[in-house]
Amino acid sequence: MSATIATVGERALIARLHRRVPPPPEHVRLGIGDDAALIAPATGRQMVVTTDVLVEDIHFRRHRTPCDAIGWKALAVNLSDLASMGADPTGSLLSLVLPDDLTLDAFDQLIDGYLALARATSTPLIGGNISRSPGPLVVDVTAIGEVLGRRALRRVGARPGDALYVTGQLGAAAAGLALLEQGAARETLDADARACIERHERPEPRLKLGRIASRTGTASAAMDLSDGLADAARQLAEAAGLGVIIEAAALPCHPGAAALAAARGESAAAFALSAAEDYELAFVVPGRRTYRFEAAARRDRNVPVTRVGRFTAEPGARVEWPDGSITELPRGFAHF
Amino acid sequence: MSATIATVGERALIARLHRRVPPPPEHVRLGIGDDAALIAPATGRQMVVTTDVLVEDIHFRRHRTPCDAIGWKALAVNLSDLASMGADPTGSLLSLVLPDDLTLDAFDQLIDGYLALARATSTPLIGGNISRSPGPLVVDVTAIGEVLGRRALRRVGARPGDALYVTGQLGAAAAGLALLEQGAARETLDADARACIERHERPEPRLKLGRIASRTGTASAAMDLSDGLADAARQLAEAAGLGVIIEAAALPCHPGAAALAAARGESAAAFALSAAEDYELAFVVPGRRTYRFEAAARRDRNVPVTRVGRFTAEPGARVEWPDGSITELPRGFAHF
Numbered sequence: 001m002s003a004t005i006a007t008v009g010e011r012a013l014i015a016r017l018h019r020r021v022p023p024p025p026e027h028v029r030l031g032i033g034d035d036a037a038l039i040a041p042a043t044g045r046q047m048v049v050t051t052d053v054l055v056e057d058i059h060f061r062r063h064r065t066p067c068d069a070i071g072w073k074a075l076a077v078n079l080s081d082l083a084s085m086g087a088d089p090t091g092s093l094l095s096l097v098l099p100d101d102l103t104l105d106a107f108d109q110l111i112d113g114y115l116a117l118a119r120a121t122s123t124p125l126i127g128g129n130i131s132r133s134p135g136p137l138v139v140d141v142t143a144i145g146e147v148l149g150r151r152a153l154r155r156v157g158a159r160p161g162d163a164l165y166v167t168g169q170l171g172a173a174a175a176g177l178a179l180l181e182q183g184a185a186r187e188t189l190d191a192d193a194r195a196c197i198e199r200h201e202r203p204e205p206r207l208k209l210g211r212i213a214s215r216t217g218t219a220s221a222a223m224d225l226s227d228g229l230a231d232a233a234r235q236l237a238e239a240a241g242l243g244v245i246i247e248a249a250a251l252p253c254h255p256g257a258a259a260l261a262a263a264r265g266e267s268a269a270a271f272a273l274s275a276a277e278d279y280e281l282a283f284v285v286p287g288r289r290t291y292r293f294e295a296a297a298r299r300d301r302n303v304p305v306t307r308v309g310r311f312t313a314e315p316g317a318r319v320e321w322p323d324g325s326i327t328e329l330p331r332g333f334a335h336f
Numbered sequence: 337m338s339a340t341i342a343t344v345g346e347r348a349l350i351a352r353l354h355r356r357v358p359p360p361p362e363h364v365r366l367g368i369g370d371d372a373a374l375i376a377p378a379t380g381r382q383m384v385v386t387t388d389v390l391v392e393d394i395h396f397r398r399h400r401t402p403c404d405a406i407g408w409k410a411l412a413v414n415l416s417d418l419a420s421m422g423a424d425p426t427g428s429l430l431s432l433v434l435p436d437d438l439t440l441d442a443f444d445q446l447i448d449g450y451l452a453l454a455r456a457t458s459t460p461l462i463g464g465n466i467s468r469s470p471g472p473l474v475v476d477v478t479a480i481g482e483v484l485g486r487r488a489l490r491r492v493g494a495r496p497g498d499a500l501y502v503t504g505q506l507g508a509a510a511a512g513l514a515l516l517e518q519g520a521a522r523e524t525l526d527a528d529a530r531a532c533i534e535r536h537e538r539p540e541p542r543l544k545l546g547r548i549a550s551r552t553g554t555a556s557a558a559m560d561l562s563d564g565l566a567d568a569a570r571q572l573a574e575a576a577g578l579g580v581i582i583e584a585a586a587l588p589c590h591p592g593a594a595a596l597a598a599a600r601g602e603s604a605a606a607f608a609l610s611a612a613e614d615y616e617l618a619f620v621v622p623g624r625r626t627y628r629f630e631a632a633a634r635r636d637r638n639v640p641v642t643r644v645g646r647f648t649a650e651p652g653a654r655v656e657w658p659d660g661s662i663t664e665l666p667r668g669f670a671h672f
Contacts, residue, residue: 029382034491035417035559036386038483041377046365049385050372050463051429051478057470081371093387095476127386134393135471140431142387142478147374155370223371 002105005098013098013107013130020111024124028091037126039090045146050081056099056136064180067106068113069201070139075117077226078143079205080279084224086153086214087145089121089207094128097138110139121207151214157221158240158284164233164309165283165293166225167206171257171268174228174275176200178260192256199254203279208300213283218293221284230273230329232282233309234317243316246273246309246329273319274330284311338441341434349434349443349466356447360460364427373462375426381482386417392435392472400516403442404449405537406475411453413562414479415541416615420560422489422550423481425457425543430464433474446475449538457543487550493557494576494620500569500645501619501629502561503542507593507604510564510611512536514596528592535590539615544636549619554629557620566609566665568618569645570653579652582609582645582665609655610666620647 005013014032024031030038041047054074056062062070075092082089094114098107118125123143176196179189186194206224213219221240223232229246237244248269253261257275258268283305285293290307297305317329341349350368360367366374377383390410392398398406411428418425430450434443454461459479512532515525522530542560549555557576559568565582573580584605589597593611594604619641621629626643633641653665 030488030490035420036384036423038488039383039385040485041383047375047377047383048372049375049429049480051431052465053431053433053467053476055433055467055469058468084371087372093385093478095387095389097389097391097474129388131389131391132394133391133472136469138433138474140389140476142429144385149376152366152374154366
């Protein structure tokens with residue numbers, strides 16, 4: 001049994017964390033240990049800042065989730081927001097609110113999961129804060145990035161006729177969560193199902209595709225799919241005062257999600273539309289740029305992009321099913 | 337009885353918050369409502385970022401604290417970190433983790449308290465996040481600022497013989513907290529005691545003095561007194577590999593704190609040394625610059641600065657009492 005964090009002080013915990021953090025890169029002029037951190041921005045670039053939180057029993061169950069995955073995901077959901085703006089990460093702040101019964105082993109694992117993604121994405125941890133919690137474990141992260149001023153991918157920007165693209169495969173994270181809630185034993189699951197749980201626990205921010213879309217100037221708007229594709233499509237349309245229509249047959253549904261939907265007697269496409277937390281990206285691409293966008297996107301060999309719909313001057317968010325019927329797009333996932 | 341936040345959705349709450357936020361200034365290129373916010377940094381300046389949190393039942397009691405004070409203080413403790421670096425605030429992110437029983441009235445008051453300090457300090461609220469809490473109210477803030485690169489006031493910088501200055505008066509916040517914990521009825525208290533409670537609930541970040549010390553180049557290091565003067569003096573000394581000696585007779589103790597200390601049979605100076613959460617600043621000033629520093633500091637007519645000690649080549653953190661005796665400086669306040 002590992003000792004709990006209540007047996008050491010705040011400063012000992014910060015020192016314990018600090019020992020695990022590699023030295024920051026050159027643009028970080030001052031990292032962990034002072035009143036604030038300092039970053040030297042590159043000339044001509046704008047700062048991109050975002051914050052998102054994981055709360056125990058709201059976003060995860062502590063005793064069902066590997067602690068390294070909690071740390072990983074807390075950073076990932078923030079980096080996904082930077083990716084959706086086309087930004088390069090330059091640093092992050094980690095604010096931990098820790099219950100007294102958290103073990104030091106769990107603390108170390110959480111930090112190591114966070115730092116594993118920080119390393120993989122060149123996102124130095126430059127500051128933060130540790131407090132006690134009288135209840136849930138709360139992991140609140142601020143991610144900081146940079147983007148060329150006019151190349152930031154906002155939500156506003158779609159025009160009638162523009163295409164809607166998504167990255168990766170949809171529905172995996174929601175399927176993984178459903179499998180965990182059913183109490184599925186991981187070792188009894190097939191590879192697709194295990195991949196769904198992995199996606200739920202360790203989503204991969206699509207920084208490379210966001211950067212490609214921003215730098216090539218081929219996308220005119222973007223957002224991430226934290227609340228699902230139906231929600232993102234609706235928001236991208238409404239931000240531009242447009243409508244949107246999604247082709248169900250085009251949706252790239254993850255095979256594990258398709259299997260789960262089939263077992264429930266649902267269509268894979270309906271599942272993929274509403275499924276939240278994949279942290280894939282949605283891009284708006286003008287018709288004359290789709291060829292260049294697709295060619296540029298192939299530079300990320302690991303993650304495909306798929307054209308799944310188009311924006312319309314006529315308002316409304318709709319989906320066209322394989323039988324030719326058209327229905328209203330389902331409302332997105334609501335966290336609250 | 338006001339409705340609770342559980343009766344409205346996350347997006348309705350964000351819209352409710354958004355309606356209270358004034359339009360951002362020109363340097364904020366994109367504020368609330370997208371995946372992330374965008375700031376255009378001024379040429380030659382470094383970005384300063386910090387995060388700090390207020391947690392119910394750890395840092396405040398919800399049913400004893402005016403909700404606007406919770407919002408005010410959550411921003412204030414972050415701006416104090418920017419002040420201690422000599423930075424100008426350029427924006428803030430507000431991450432709220434809200435229990436279902438929080439009323440909409442309380443939500444509005446919290447936001448209004450936050451925005452009142454945001455307005456007073458020209459710190460636009462540019463983004464954030466709202467989540468549910470299964471337990472405590474958590475208000476996590478990230479403050480963003482800018483400082484001329486070589487003018488940032490770090491903790492490291494003291495040299496032997498340098499003077500230690502503090503801003504304002506010490507002990508007020510700790511005295512205010514003690515009065516609240518004794519169950520004192522506010523309306524029965526004298527003006528000094530009420531001022532102590534006000535300082536505990538609505539600390540004032542010393543942005544103006546931080547900026548003066550940075551711009552005039554008269555201070556060589558600084559930090560804020562979130563954990564008290566004894567702690568700050570020790571940390572400024574240790575960061576530079578030095579010792580420090582504080583003159584108890586010089587300490588500017590708040591009259592309300594002095595009265596509380598006297599009622600307990602303690603010395604006002606001992607109380608002021610260990611008292612936390614005043615959010616005043618400690619500055620390190622080389623001997624040849626003390627005259628210029630004091631002259632420049634008079635530009636803030638509301639807050640005095642007081643020389644309270646000096647750094648020594650000999651290690652150790654000590655206090656010299658009026659009777660000439662010298663003792664070790666008490667260990668600082670530990671939040672954890």
